[in-house]
Amino acid sequence: MSRKRRERKPPRIEKQESSYDRARNELFSAIRQCGVIGAHEEDQAEWMIETIEFLGQRYPDLTQTEREQLHAIGIRFCQPVIPHGTQAITASLEDANAA
Secondary structure, three states, X not given: OOOOOOOOOOOOOOOOOOHHHHHHHHHHHXXXXXXXXXXXXXXXXXXXXXXXXXXXHHOOOOOHHHHHHHHHHHHHXXXXXXXXXXXXXXXXXXXXXXX
């Protein structure tokens, strides 16, 4: 009986995370831990400005564009996926009654 040879896989090259990736991950972690998701929009905006400023100091090689992108995705991350509140309920009831 002959043995089948197993082909060796080339060693996996680990891609080093960029400063932007690390800052983004840190931002998402901070959003989850700080409870900013349930805060008012004004408080979220103020918190986000301060946090992006902090991340800019922590990761000085971030460009202005990258900081703006972090701000935009951070604000988006804080928004609920499904809108809640009376407006959403009213609209859905009106749609249901129209049918």
